[in-house]
Amino acid sequence: MVAYLRLRFLHLLHRCVIFLPKRCTLLIDHKGPQLKKRLFTPGPTPVPESIMLKMAEPIIHHRHPEFTELFTRVNENLRYLFQTQQPVLTLASSGTGGVEATFVNLFSQGDTVISVNGGKFGERWVKMPRAFGLNAVEIKTEWGKAPTADQILSALRQYPDAKAVYLVHSETSTGTATDVKSLAKLIRENSNALVCVDGITAIGAHEFRFDEWGIDACVTGSQKGLMIPPGLAFVAVSNRAIKAMETSKLPKFYFDLRKALKSYEKNDTPWTPAISLIIGVDAALQLIRTEGIENIWRRHQRLATALREGIKALGLRLFSDSPSYAVTPVWVPEGVEWKQFNKILKGKYGITIAGGQDDYTGKIFRISHLGYYDELDMVSMLSALEMTLKECGYPFELGAGMSAAQRVFAS
Amino acid sequence: MVAYLRLRFLHLLHRCVIFLPKRCTLLIDHKGPQLKKRLFTPGPTPVPESIMLKMAEPIIHHRHPEFTELFTRVNENLRYLFQTQQPVLTLASSGTGGVEATFVNLFSQGDTVISVNGGKFGERWVKMPRAFGLNAVEIKTEWGKAPTADQILSALRQYPDAKAVYLVHSETSTGTATDVKSLAKLIRENSNALVCVDGITAIGAHEFRFDEWGIDACVTGSQKGLMIPPGLAFVAVSNRAIKAMETSKLPKFYFDLRKALKSYEKNDTPWTPAISLIIGVDAALQLIRTEGIENIWRRHQRLATALREGIKALGLRLFSDSPSYAVTPVWVPEGVEWKQFNKILKGKYGITIAGGQDDYTGKIFRISHLGYYDELDMVSMLSALEMTLKECGYPFELGAGMSAAQRVFAS
DSSP states (O other): OHHHHHHHHHHHHHHHHHHOOHHHHHHHHSSSSSOOOEEOOSSSOOOOHHHHHHHTSOOOOTTSHHHHHHHHHHHHHHHHHHTOSSOEEEEESOHHHHHHHHHHHHOOTTOEEEEEESSHHHHHHHHHHHHTTOEEEEEEOOTTOOOOHHHHHHHHHHOTTOOEEEEESEETTTTEEOOHHHHHHHHHHHOOOEEEEEOTTTBTTBOOOTTTTTOSEEEEETTSTTOSOSOEEEEEEOHHHHHHHHHOOSOOSTTOHHHHHHHHTTTOOSSOOOHHHHHHHHHHHHHHHHHOHHHHHHHHHHHHHHHHHHHHHTTOOBOOSSBOSSEEEEEOOTTOOHHHHHHHHHHTTOEEOEEOOGGGTTTEEEEEOOSSOOHHHHHHHHHHHHHHHHHTTOOOOTTHHHHHHHHHHHO | OHHHHHHHHHHHHHHHHHSOOHHHHHHHHSSSSSOOOEEOOSSSOOOOHHHHHHHTSOOOOTTSHHHHHHHHHHHHHHHHHHTOSSOEEEESSOHHHHHHHHHHHHOOTTOEEEEEESSHHHHHHHHHHHHTTOEEEEEEOOTTOOOOHHHHHHHHHHOTTOOEEEEESEETTTTEEOOHHHHHHHHHHHOOOEEEEEOTTTBTTBOOOTTTTTOSEEEEETTSTTOSOSOOEEEEEOHHHHHHHHHOOSOOSTTOHHHHHHHHTTTOOSSOOOHHHHHHHHHHHHHHHHHOHHHHHHHHHHHHHHHHHHHHHTTOOBOOSSBOSSEEEEEOOTTOOHHHHHHHHHHTTOEEOEEOOGGGTTTEEEEEOOSSOOHHHHHHHHHHHHHHHHHTTOOOOTTHHHHHHHHHHHO
16 A cells, blocks of 8 residues: 555656646746736837737728728827828838838938937938938937937028928937927928928827927837837828928839828728738727827826836936936946846846947846836836846845835826 | 516517617628628738737737747748748838839839739839839730730840849739749840749749749738738849849838848848737748648649639639639629629628729629638638629529539549
């Protein structure tokens, strides 16, 4: 009997070792049934579960009434998002393709455009027009600093024939916001230049009023404030911009906005649209209308402020002088090694953030609060940040960041 | 007691009328709990359920190892799909954007390219190069007819400096297949022109061997043989094509394939990729590898043949002289009105097909068998076709089409 029990015990032990499901390893390593993942990157941003499931429904055809009905609603709600009565064109491309569409449709070879370069994206909007033979005048600002009225005015005086000024509303690489409202007014009052805005990480986070502010072209992407996966760009165009298309001589076909405008009038697209993503945008825009665009701007401001108060309470330094409500860059504190820090944050807490780019690789990290986030997400983020910093040997009082954030929420 | 029962009966009756779920209306109108929908269009094509759910998983970031690992596998499997060792570049755009990328990267203003126009897409590949200042020589073929060797040879003799010949492997608007293998050989033997192929509805349906056949550029889209929603284009490029990029002077940025090639080497993309669609392509390519590309070509030939035998057995006439394995266009029979026919097919049987385009609107209809289809799908399609034709008053023997298809399957 004893021998039998012993055998049975050994047999069971053997089973436990051999058939131990993989999940069990995770149960030992982490604090849940599996490592729960949280995305805090400024694009892609988390997609609401209800939208993921909507996009997983059987595909529909784009030249049939069910799509036309949906796309009509999308177009109406996009106008609401941009606060405009003007057309907002949907392109199957990343945001970069949307900005290219503004360059190739509004200008001709040799035209002068003024472009603010204060980070990776601003830099791209200088290189891009040059690739098309435009004379791109660069206003370079230090990373983390927004362009000033003086800089814009001086460029406009130096290049009075400038056909446009390009502004980046929220520069993703530096988490820096530009005062588009004031600068647009300034440009309008002092020139005939079109006001073109990279609103890629700003739309849905920062107050933006296309018509009221006198903007001529504004671009956003689907994987930002719109909370769906990447693959769509949206371009709002003013009547001045539409007029500029008549004389533009740069060659174009796929990104020909006159073709897009013609289709738009019938709530259609010139080429096959990215149907599943448009179904996602439809669902996202309904969520946005339900919450209300002004409430969404306020929520982003509130979350950004709380996160920053939390970060400051830990003794960390913020990177930007003019912080964006979409993303917050933070200096990696002295004594903390970025790679180790990021490894713990991701491996132990399942949190994906963005690192610094170019000269700031390893020197700053960027936490996004753009799109589908709430107060508890900010607390979770700060909690993971605190525990990671503690493990890296950085000295501070545990809980200080979270409490500071809560004080903002409670106020 | 009687009064009580009467009251109870009335109460129940009331409930039945008031709370009759909407679904019951459908039960009366149709033959299932709701109208089951079946898509038989040549793009978008049906998305396998397993892929829909895969794409609905939480989004991942594209500059992190989990995406790189996935995209490395995608790139390897795309080379298998195109039967090549050359790079296959993934762009966030529709197929039209992919073809534009070949024009703007391989040529310069004033270059001559020969383009076969035998339908809506061939027509587009004549208009597009002209928009970029290329000298596009058009070989026009009647709709439903493939270009002949003589036509290609004569154009090459007339334009010996032609930099490329563009062929449409499967012209979607006419369901017509071009013998790309033979024509590529002919072009190679008689000129230095690059062989560029619109493989948008052909890849995954027709035999295609990029390396063996000496193709220089081939484009497909995601919503075709790849069975996922639209929004991605794929461009395979030969070494001759890569060499041509060095001298091409057409302006480009978003579609700059040299940038794409540089990123490709690191299994990356220059701009934000359409992540969820790439996750779908990854799953689709795994299905494709499991089935085997040659088996997939055979399946498409088999389904196309069976459907056509079924259609002929009903006394209907096929439109194309050189039928594609991706889509079958059929003449609307005399005495049948297209709109009524389509309304019954869609409203009563839940089947979406494509109509004719341009001069053939209302005169032909197109049934797709491209992608995620099997034998029973063809039988279902023929069954709906038979019942619809019967309702339209078209005379034939019920079951004749389905039986003819089955005979092909049984052979």
